[in-house]
Amino acid sequence: MASIIYTLVASDDSTTPLAEVAVAEGNFQLLALKLLAKVKRNSSASYAYENKYMFHYHNENGFTFLCMADAGFSNRTAYLFLFDVKDRFYEKFGDKARNAIGFSANKEFSEIMKQRINYFNSDPSADKLKTARGNIEKTKDIMIENIDKVLARGEKIELLVSKTAYMSESAVTMRKQAVKVKRHMWWKNAKLTVLVSVIVIIILFFVIVLACGGFSFPRCK
Known part of the structure; x- marks a missing residue:
């Protein structure tokens, strides 16, 4: 190029x-x-x-x-x-x-x-x-x-x-960038998974609260 x-x-x-x-x-x-x-x-x-x-x-x-x-x-x-x-x-x-x-x-x-x-x-x-x-x-x-x-x-x-040395350096740079992007995407997915899990737990908690008649769980005792 x-x-x-x-x-x-x-x-x-x-x-x-x-x-x-x-x-x-x-x-x-x-x-x-x-x-x-x-x-x-x-x-x-x-x-x-x-x-x-x-x-x-x-x-x-x-x-x-x-x-x-x-x-x-x-x-x-x-x-x-x-x-x-x-x-x-x-x-x-x-x-x-x-x-x-x-x-x-x-x-x-x-x-x-x-x-x-x-x-x-x-x-x-x-x-x-x-x-x-x-x-x-x-x-x-x-x-x-x-x-x-x-x-x-x-x-x-x-x-x-x-240009051999430059091409080798460019290849190393590209690999580093690829690893950096991969790591960034992994953290992004991990954060999203944790967020979804927390939301699901909160929703389940309120479903149980409603099913049990309130926060004191009178129907579930």
Whole structure:
């Protein structure tokens, strides 16, 4: 299944990411850093790598938000992801991020980015997010260029990507979720059984009370 593989956040003042996350193994970070050095301020761009992968970035207010995805992954959804990460980054760090150094936000923000990758990779409703709608409209006019056009001679890197580790992690996560749902349903059914039993006992008690002529049970003595 086509998915987002890697993402980073970086300041215009540094070519080292403030935070990054990968959900696969490979050398794509090297190519992402080469692209990062060529980012134009206050712009968005998309680059294709051999019809296999796409790199998308959005630069705004001194920061670049970049992601790499399979070529079959929706470009629109990729930009929705970038705008979502951007909003969460500004919300969490605000102006403090302007003085941050390389990887200083990784500890606090990488887990958030990973959660957003998992959401955009797995939830069909992600494409319906209403956030940054104006920005999304602007991305419709972005031309997709071949990545070779922005890389100088000798900069091209043969991309190596392995999703095996991520798939294994996803399988474990799904099993944990299944167990959690099963446990939740068991408790729900157990509570319902107890509630029904209590109601039945109460009804039987009042039936006996009526049959015996009242709470003192005069007819049943």
